[in-house]
Amino acid sequence: MLQQYNNILVPIDGSKEAELAFKKAVAVTRRNGDSAKLHLLHVVDTRAFQNISSFDTAMVEQVTETAKKTLEKYVAEAQKAGLKNVDYSIEYGAPKVIIAKEVPADKDIDLIMIGATGLNAVERLLIGSVTEYVTRTAACDVLVVRTDLDNKPVLNEKKSKK
Template sequence: MLTKYENILVPVDGSKEAKLAFNKAVEVAKNNGSAIHMVHVIDTRAFQNISSFDSSMIDEATDNVKKTLDEYLKQANDAGVTNIDYSIEYGAPKVVIAKEMPKRYHTDVIVMGATGLSAFERLVMGSVTDYVSKYAPCDVLIVRTDASNQASQN
């Protein structure tokens, strides 16, 4: 028997992989009548080492992320998914996605891209996807294909 997912969490970071995950989550939501909560986590650790840091940098990043999330929201609505919202969070993406968000939104599946970082960032910071798959309290669907289950073209 297949589980019917009711609350889908989709982390988006602007990467091609996150877009594939978002598209897959929209299809799952349409087929199951699920709610989607999108989240983008602004990694505040990235700003800690900038000597000329000022809060306008975070404000600008937040504004850019909001535009992207609004576009995704419109796309989901156009596809017939209306039970969708988003939040912009601040902190360590691994922890926010794996531990904080599933509790807050009663998530039963996290749908995320296989990777959104460069090889160097994965080496230094570790893969967010890897961490989430190990520590999330719910199912994690790691997306490598498009909504038609076709391998993505690189």
């Protein structure tokens, strides 16, 4: 018998890799039946605002509003694809811990589907890969999405276009 996943989490950060993870997660959720739920998550990295001397809540509100619009678009797309149980949340803090530990514990997540990378090489070097941390520390299964819906590698496409 195939593994049954009931609560699937997809972190959304606006990257192409996150979009691929979302599309594959919709397909996986559909295959797991009507009881399966898809949870979309955006984490506002509050560390990004720590160095801004004129920090004000309007900046966080603007980032939150943009994330909300993006997530609502994804929810509508998932519903159009036939999913009945799809929701989203916006959290604030360190993405690594929220994605790997906090939200999975709160929502009883049994599968995290995450893009291979949402950062460039310099960001990965300085702050580390969220994906790497999630795969190493999450208590549930983690699927790192590296291919499109036809299982064609997308990371290699980028290199060949240069």
